[in-house]
Structures are given as C-alpha cells and as structure tokens.
Amino acid sequence: MSLRDVLGIAVGNLRRVRLRSFLTVSGVVIAIGAFVAMLSFGAGNRRLVTQQFQELGLLFTMQVTPRAESDSTRVPLDDDAVRALGELPGVELAFPLDDLPVTVRLLGRESETTAQALPRAAFTTRLYSRLAAGEAPGEDGAGDAMVTEALLDELDIGDPDSVVGARLLLEMRVASADSGFAEAFAVDPDTLRDRLARVRLDSLSDQGYRRRLVFREINEATSRFMRGFMAGRTLHDTLTVRGVLEGGHQGQRLRVGPVIVPVATALRFHGAGLPPEPMALMRAAGGGDLFATEQAREGEFPQVTLQLDPRADHAAVADTVRALGLRAFSFAEQYDEIRRAFLFFDLGLAAVGLVALITAALGIVNTLVMSITERRREIGIFISLGADTRDIRLLFLVESAVIGLVGSIFGIALGWLVTRIASGVAKAIMTRQGLPPMEVFALPLWLILMAVGIGLGVSLVAGSYPAARAAKVDPVEALRGE
Amino acid sequence: MAEPWLQARSLRRVYRRGPSEVRAVDGVDLDVARGEFLAIVGASGSGKSTLLNLLAGLDSPTGGSIRVAGQELTALDRRARASYRARRVGMVFQTFNLLVHHTALENVELALAFNGAPRRDRRARARAILARLGLVDRLDHWPGGLSGGEQQRVAIARALVKEPEVLFADEPTGNLDEDNSLQIAALLGEFNARGLTVLMVTHDLALARGSARRLVRMHYGRLAEAPAWEAP
Ligand SMILES: Nc1ncnc2c1ncn2[C@@H]1O[C@H](COP(=O)(O)OP(=O)(O)OP(=O)(O)O)[C@@H](O)[C@H]1O
Ligand SMILES: [Mg+2]
Numbered sequence: 001m002s003l004r005d006v007l008g009i010a011v012g013n014l015r016r017v018r019l020r021s022f023l024t025v026s027g028v029v030i031a032i033g034a035f036v037a038m039l040s041f042g043a044g045n046r047r048l049v050t051q052q053f054q055e056l057g058l059l060f061t062m063q064v065t066p067r068a069e070s071d072s073t074r075v076p077l078d079d080d081a082v083r084a085l086g087e088l089p090g091v092e093l094a095f096p097l098d099d100l101p102v103t104v105r106l107l108g109r110e111s112e113t114t115a116q117a118l119p120r121a122a123f124t125t126r127l128y129s130r131l132a133a134g135e136a137p138g139e140d141g142a143g144d145a146m147v148t149e150a151l152l153d154e155l156d157i158g159d160p161d162s163v164v165g166a167r168l169l170l171e172m173r174v175a176s177a178d179s180g181f182a183e184a185f186a187v188d189p190d191t192l193r194d195r196l197a198r199v200r201l202d203s204l205s206d207q208g209y210r211r212r213l214v215f216r217e218i219n220e221a222t223s224r225f226m227r228g229f230m231a232g233r234t235l236h237d238t239l240t241v242r243g244v245l246e247g248g249h250q251g252q253r254l255r256v257g258p259v260i261v262p263v264a265t266a267l268r269f270h271g272a273g274l275p276p277e278p279m280a281l282m283r284a285a286g287g288g289d290l291f292a293t294e295q296a297r298e299g300e301f302p303q304v305t306l307q308l309d310p311r312a313d314h315a316a317v318a319d320t321v322r323a324l325g326l327r328a329f330s331f332a333e334q335y336d337e338i339r340r341a342f343l344f345f346d347l348g349l350a351a352v353g354l355v356a357l358i359t360a361a362l363g364i365v366n367t368l369v370m371s372i373t374e375r376r377r378e379i380g381i382f383i384s385l386g387a388d389t390r391d392i393r394l395l396f397l398v399e400s401a402v403i404g405l406v407g408s409i410f411g412i413a414l415g416w417l418v419t420r421i422a423s424g425v426a427k428a429i430m431t432r433q434g435l436p437p438m439e440v441f442a443l444p445l446w447l448i449l450m451a452v453g454i455g456l457g458v459s460l461v462a463g464s465y466p467a468a469r470a471a472k473v474d475p476v477e478a479l480r481g482e
Numbered sequence: 483m484a485e486p487w488l489q490a491r492s493l494r495r496v497y498r499r500g501p502s503e504v505r506a507v508d509g510v511d512l513d514v515a516r517g518e519f520l521a522i523v524g525a526s527g528s529g530k531s532t533l534l535n536l537l538a539g540l541d542s543p544t545g546g547s548i549r550v551a552g553q554e555l556t557a558l559d560r561r562a563r564a565s566y567r568a569r570r571v572g573m574v575f576q577t578f579n580l581l582v583h584h585t586a587l588e589n590v591e592l593a594l595a596f597n598g599a600p601r602r603d604r605r606a607r608a609r610a611i612l613a614r615l616g617l618v619d620r621l622d623h624w625p626g627g628l629s630g631g632e633q634q635r636v637a638i639a640r641a642l643v644k645e646p647e648v649l650f651a652d653e654p655t656g657n658l659d660e661d662n663s664l665q666i667a668a669l670l671g672e673f674n675a676r677g678l679t680v681l682m683v684t685h686d687l688a689l690a691r692g693s694a695r696r697l698v699r700m701h702y703g704r705l706a707e708a709p710a711w712e713a714p
Contacts (some may be wrong), residue, residue, distance in 0.1 A: 001596050002595075002601075004601075005595040016583050378581060380579070381579050382596070383540065383564075383567070384573050385593050385596040386564050386567040386568020386569070386593075386596035386597060387564060387567065387568075388560060388564035389563075390560075390561070394661075476532075476535050476540055476541055477540050477541075479577075480531070
C-alpha cells in the first residue's frame with residue numbers, strides 16, 4: 001500500500017469526523033500559535049539588537065582604555081600604543097577617541113559642546129561614513145572639521161549644506177595649577193588693605209580669634225586658587241567644516257562628538273592642561289600629578305577605538321590587547337553575552353509554548369485512541385484485504401501527522417496574526433511615549449520551519465501510542481459478528 | 483500423485499480462556515485441489531470460521547502446517563502473510579464487512595490498493611467487476627443504501643476484483659433471504675467454473691449440496707472427513 005493511498009484514507013477519516021478533527025487541530029493551532037508568537041517576540045528583539053549593533057558597526061569595533069592610575073602595570077595609551085594597536089592582526093584601524101569640552105562658533109551661532117578627535121582614516125569606517133552633507137576630511141585634513149546633525153539642531157541650523165565650507169571657531173578653556181596659585185597668593189593692594197582693615201588688632205591676643213582668622217585666610221586662599229584654576233586660559237583654533245555626519249543625537253549608541261576635529265588640534269588642546277572642572281582637578285591631585293599635568297597628559301588618550309576585520313577572531317584580539325597591558329571592551333563580546341541571554345529568554349518562551357503543545361498532544365492521543373474503538377472493524381477489513389500491522393500503524397501515524405501539519409500551518413498563521421496585533425499596539429504605545437516605533441516581532445524562516453517541525457514531531461510522538469494500539473487489533477475478532 | 487494445491491496437516495488452534503482452553507481447531511487434515519468448490523458444514527462453535535481464518539492467513543495456528551502451492555504458510559513472516567492475503571486470497575463474510583463510509587466502488591477499489599495494482603487501473607477494474615455482478619447503477623451508493631444481497635455482491639466483487647486464486651466465504655448467505663442466497667451461491671459456482679478455488683462455510687446444507695462439489699463436516703474442531711457424499 002503506497003503512502004499516497006494511506007494519506008488518502010487518513011484524510012478521508014479525518015474529514016468524516018469533522019468536528020472532532022477540527023477540535024483536535026484547533027488544539028495544535030493554538031499551541032503552535034502561542035509557540036510562534038512567543039519565539040517571534042524573542043526573534044524580534046534579537047533582530048533589533050543585532051540591527052543596532054550592525055548599523056553602528058559596533059560588532060566590528062573594540063574600545064581600548066588604559067588600566068587604572070593606581071595599577072603599577074599601567075601602560076600609557078599614547079601614540080606608540082595607538083600605532084602598536086593598529087598593527088595587531090585583525091585590526092584594520094586604531095584611532096584615539098577623546099572628548100574635549102569646547103565652545104563652538106559657527107555661522108554666528110555659539111554652543112558649548114564637546115569635540116572629538118578622529119584621524120582621517122576613521123572616516124572610512126561605517127561608524128563615521130554616513131554623511132548628510134559635504135564630504136570626509138581631505139588628504140591633508142589638518143584644518144578640517146566635521147559636525148553632526150545634532151550640533152546643527154542645537155545651533156538651529158536647518159540646512160546641512162549651508163555649513164559645508166564654513167569657518168568653525170573652536171575655543172577651549174584649560175585650567176592649570178599655575179594660574180590657581182597665582183590667584184591664591186595674589187598681592188592685590190586693594191584686597192590686601194581690605195583684609196588687613198578687617199583684622200581686629202586688639203583681639204589678636206585672643207587665641208580663639210587668631211585661630212578663626214587663620215582659618216578664614218586659608219579658606220579664602222583656597223577659593224581664590226579654585227577661581228584661578230577654573231579661569232585658566234583660553235585656546236583657540238579655526239577649522240573649516242568639510243561635512244556633516246548623520247545623527248549624533250544624545251542617547252544614541254553612536255559615540256560621535258557633535259564636532260570632530262583633527263587629532264593634531266586635540267593634542268594641542270590637551271597638552272595645554274586640564275579641563276577646567278573640579279573633578280579633573282581632584283583626579284589630577286589624586287593621581288599625584290597636579291603639577292605634572294602637562295607631561296602626564298601629553299599624547300595620552302583616554303580611549304582608543306579599534307576597527308576590526310569582520311573575519312577576525314574578536315576574542316583573540318581582545319586577549320592580545322589585554323596582554324599589552326591595556327583594557328579592552330569588545331562590543332562583539334557584549335553582543336555574544338546578549339545573545340546568550342536571549343537564548344535563555346527564548347528557552348523560557350519556548351517552554352510556555354511547549355506546555356500548550358503537550359496539551360495539544362494529549363488531545364491527539366485522545367482523539368486517535370477513541371477512534372480505534374470505533375474503527376476496529378475497519379482495521380479488521382484492512383488486514384483481511386492484505387494490510388500488514390505496519391500499514392495500520394502507518395495509517396494512524398499519518399492521521400496524526402496530518403493533524404500536526406494542518407495545525408502547524410494554521411498555528412503559524414495564528415501566531416503571525418497575534419504578533420501583528422501586538423506589534424500594532426506596541427508601536428502605538430511607543431509613539432504615544434514619543435519613542436520611535438520599533439518592530440519587536442520577527443517571523444524568520446527558521447522559526448516557521450521549526451514550528452512545522454515541532455508540530456509534526458509532537459504529533460508523531462502523540463500518534464505513536466494510538467498507532468501501536470491500533471496495530472494490535474485482532475482482525476478475527478474485529479471482523480466477527482455485528 | 484502431485485501434492486494438492488492446499489494442504490493442511492494436524493492443524494490446531496487453541497484459545498486460552500483463563501485456566502481452560504478451547505480447541506477451536508483440533509488436528510485438522512485437509513486437502514483441496516485447485517479449482518475445487520468445497521463446502522464446510524457443522525454445528526455452531528465447531529470451529530469452521532477458525533479453520534477458514536487459518537487457511538486465509540488471517541489467524542496463526544497453534545500447531546500443524548498449511549501448505550499453499552507448495553509454500554508453507556506458517557513459515558511466512560508477517561509481511562509475506564499480508565501479501566498472501568492481498569494477492570492470492572479473497573474473503574467474504576456473513577456480515578459483509580464493507581466500509582460503511584465508502585461507496586460500493588471505493589470499497590472494491592480499496593482491495594486493489596492493498597493488492598498493489600497500478601492506480602490508473604483500479605477504477606476501471608472495480609467498475610468492471612461490479613458491472614459483472616449486476617451493480618452498475620449502484621457504484622456510488624453507500625453500503626447502508628444497499629440491500630443485503632447487493633451488499634454481499636459488493637463484498638464478493640471486492641474479494642474477486644484482484645483475481646485471487648482462492649475464495650474463502652464464511653457463511654456468505656447467512657444474512658440473506660432464500661432468493662438472494664441462491665443468487666450468491668450461483669455466482670460463486672460461476673466463478674468456480676472459471677477456475678476459482680472456493681471454500682465456503684455454511685449452515686445451509688441444501689445450499690451446500692446445490693453448489694459445492696465436495697462437502698466436509700466439522701465436529702468439535704475436527705473434520706469428519708468424507709460424509710459419504712461428493713458432488714457428481
Ligand atoms: N477469540 C476467541 N477466544 C476464545 N474462544 C474463541 C475465540 N474465537 C473462537 N472461540 C471459540 O472457538 C470455537 C470455534 O469458534 P468458531 O467461530 O470457529 O466456530 P464456528 O464453527 O464458526 O461457529 P458459528 O457457526 O457459530 O460461526 C468456539 O467454541 C468459540 O467459542
Ligand atoms: Mg463462524
């Protein structure tokens with residue numbers, strides 16, 4: 001008996017008991033629907049993350065930073081280090097990445113923002129090659145600047161093309177301990193006279209008064225130092241805007257400063273001293289290089305970005321970088337971790353779907369076992385006509401498989417429908433909350449195939465018991481009597 | 483003398499029912515020549531059906547041997563026995579045993595599906611045999627819509643459409659009135675005349691005498707051979 005004959009009989013049998021078949025198939029439809037919807041959510045989220053990583057080229061970048069200042073094995077992240085990093089196998093490009101607090105003047109407008117140094121080669125990477133206007137810095141890009149759309153938003157400039165070729169004025173105030181001390185011990189005749197006038201000479205014999213006086217003097221000297229330190233001095237540079245990079249808005253994972261300046265400019269600004277912030281002072285003081293700022297910061301970068309060959313073994317590159325005495329942070333490693341987390345997430349979702357599938361499987365067992373009793377005579381007739389017990393088993397398995405297959409197909413459709421509705425609701429909520437609407441569901445081919453496979457597999461397992469029982473029907477008894 | 487086409491020796495079939503056992507067939511020796519029409523008569527419970535089922539390969543004997551055209555049936559594996567039923571044996575039952583949810587035509591075609599006949603031939607062959615049994619205008623009827631005689635003719639068509647070597651008929655007229663019984667018996671005689679070997683179990687001695695050329699009687703699982711009567 002050919003499989004086609006068996007299939008014909010199986011389908012005929014299922015169609016004869018329409019309601020029962022419909023109910024049994026419905027169980028599978030709901031289970032597969034739940035399974036598909038659940039995993040579709042997992043797949044959608046994973047795709048979202050992957051997309052973001054890929055869009056930003058993050059999968060092929062690695063961040064390198066120096067070890068803690070207190071670490072005796074600390075290796076400076078200087079030009080030599082950058083060059084060494086750039087020559088590592090698997091590294092396509094190494095460029096220092098640095099943020100400088102600057103004031104920017106462009107087309108008569110002004111903004112306090114941060115500038116970032118990038119070498120020219122960086123503009124060949126995906127991260128920094130999406131241009132809204134203009135072009136990448138030229139061959140000799142020493143005087144070229146790039147800006148982002150985010151900066152133009154901040155400056156209220158609507159047309160990106162209007163800034164291409166414009167002059168960009170860069171200002172940075174650098175603090176130094178020198179200017180602080182100059183202020184602290186300033187012998188300004190006016191203030192000195194004021195201070196002396198305030199001293200109550202008749203009370204100088206009082207020890208408490210003397211102590212308060214000295215305390216006050218120290219206090220005032222400290223604040224004069226801070227004032228002097230913070231005021232620092234101002235550095236200038238004038239650059240020409242070459243192009244406008246897309247995006248760069250706050251909160252985006254893309255780490256692009258609103259203004260991108262040549263490395264030479266950044267180094268000059270850096271070398272001049274500390275950023276005028278109390279935190280920078282504290283850090284410098286804590287590191288013991290308050291007076292040696294200039295040397296310590298000379299040519300050192302807080303961070304270097306590596307652009308990796310997509311085919312390279314990222315973990316191996318990270319290990320090499322760490323062996324160099326530097327810290328490495330790989331997005332790819334993080335991505336792997338995220339993917340691992342997603343695997344557990346998916347397993348959890350799949351488990352819920354599987355519980356539904358087990359219920360559906362019991363429905364199949366019930367339906368088929370019941371049908372054996374009703375179909376004893378039919379089984380006897382088949383055997384008398386030359387069926388083997390294997391044919392009988394096959395017949396029941398095929399019936400079960402048809403239930404599973406039809407259930408899977410409609411279940412996938414149901415799951416898809418559910419995710420479409422949920423996706424619409426989710427997008428509406430995101431829009432209402434001012435977020436860009438994202439697609440959090442995906443129905444990749446592997447999920448469809450997996451759903452069919454599992455639907456079919458579960459129904460075959462469920463059908464195997466009824467099939468074995470059907471094969472045990474005694475034809476002589478089944479054919480006898482009324 | 484050549485070995486008979488079908489030969490049973492010391493055939494036994496014992497049913498166990500708890501501690502007791504029923505010897506439904508208890509040492510039967512039987513020779514059937516090719517083209518014979520043998521009637522088996524006997525009291526109810528004497529083991530006629532059991533014997534027929536054993537010979538048809540539907541049941542397995544507890545002991546003894548069955549040879550069909552020199553081939554030991556009990557030595558065949560499950561699959562070969564299924565093939566024996568599918569290709570060489572036709573069976574007809576008292577209760578017709580038609581698939582009630584299939585039309586007359588479909589019931590007959592089904593025998594060919596198990597028989598391995600090419601799909602494209604099946605419908606034509608089923609139609610032809612049904613026509614020959616006078617059922618041309620009943621092809622698309624369900625068994626429930628047919629008279630007893632018509633149902634049994636459909637069953638005979640199903641048994642014979644694959645052109646078997648032997649037909650085992652277990653009280654084929656047991657549920658029919660006299661007219662229909664005679665008609666069925668005549669049909670079997672007709673096919674037998676064209677070379678079909680027929681073994682028919684019946685209660686109806688007159689019918690047996692009217693159609694069969696030889697008659698054996700079963701008594702408590704044994705064959706009371708040669709009841710001193712053979713058809714001319
Ligand atoms: N499955 C079974 N289990 C136990 N005993 C059985 C079984 N099948 C048949 N028997 C017994 O075997 C004996 C022979 O039964 P069988 O059906 O062959 O008789 P029969 O001659 O065909 O009777 P009838 O004329 O009533 O059809 C009977 O006593 C019956 O009760
Ligand atoms: Mg009987």
